[in-house]
Amino acid sequence: MIFPSALWVWFLLFAIAKLASEVVTKTLAHHHAGAAEIPIESDKVAAAAEGFRICRCRNTAIDRCKDSGYAALMESYPMLHHGRPGPDYDASFWQALHTLQDRIWPQMSARIEAARKLGAHWEAETVPFAWVEEGRALAHVGVIAHPLRLLGEDRVVAGIHAVCVDPEARGRGLGRRCMEAALAWIDERFDLAKLSTAIPAFYGRWGFSVVPTHRFIAQRAGGGGPARPAILGDTARIRALLSARTPTSNVYATRDPGWLPIIDLALQGRLPDGVLMVPERDFLIVARQQEDALHLDDVVGPELPALEEVLAAIPFRFERVIYGFTPDRLDPAARAEQVPLQEGVMQVRGAWPKLPPFAVSTVWEH
């Protein structure tokens, strides 16, 4: 009886195939559970098949989010939010993010508001990668595109900033999750990434290595010059000078047309008076006085003035100058001194060029 025995073979083949498919499904499920790392806390979470969702602004995914009520969606699932910023991005998302940032860095949102008065909008430049649960942002990694002068060349590098996780949510893999999403996005767009940090070991696992930075010192005295602290009425002039600026150094200098220095000054609580306006001259100075030293953080104008002109404008007395930027164009004789690692380090990922000693101004960091 040929026919019944063929049936038997078919049945056996079917059973083997079914068993194999179950093994594969279980293995994948196990693998996925491992990859998700997020404890499943509710049916809603389980319903979000992958344990997380990615929303992208200005593409269909975000449009769907907005159509279905973005804020409501934020309440529903733990999600990895990745959005191109801008006014069309839901305000409740930014609010959640600023609430998290204020927990880590008190006053941060008030300072971001101070920058807004000078026309620098946080939301306009940073690309956030954030983990949100029940409407609360628990983790964040921000990325900006930072134009730089690097060893005579103009480059745009990815600047990672404002990395933070809610203290109650640390150790759950959320920082890693946001970093990895940010790096995947960066790797499609940039060949270099950089950041400043006090915890280089955290970033080392993703190939970030420490690059020593310096400050430059010169024995030069002066004071009694006409520069005056800026007021809000100087905003248009400040912005015009920033957007027309020449790079302060050919080794390493920001080419950011305004956002970064204004945000940095705001975050350091130095706006607007940390900017010194020089009457009747086409440049401004960012400077601080500390004991007998003039800390020169930036000189901004369409042409770089001569050193004598800059020093002659400084209103307070000083016996020496500490340059926060590389003074190769302003004062090449200044002496380089490495910034101690415990003061924080710069880390880079990608083909970073070999640079001579260079400095990164506190108003160019991110």
Ligand SMILES: CC(C)(COP(=O)(O)OP(=O)(O)OC[C@H]1O[C@@H](n2cnc3c(N)ncnc32)[C@H](O)[C@@H]1OP(=O)(O)O)[C@@H](O)C(=O)NCCC(=O)NCCS
């Ligand atoms: C640093 C911070 C972002 C880590 O977030 P987190 O969600 O707790 O980190 P994760 O759970 O994703 O940890 C990922 C890995 O980093 C390690 N890690 C966490 N914090 C670390 C730290 N401070 N230094 C070095 N490694 C760290 C974890 O052990 C883990 O390693 P593993 O994968 O080998 O087990 C978080 O502690 C934080 O917000 N700190 C305060 C703000 C801050 O310092 N930000 C950085 C400014 S540049």
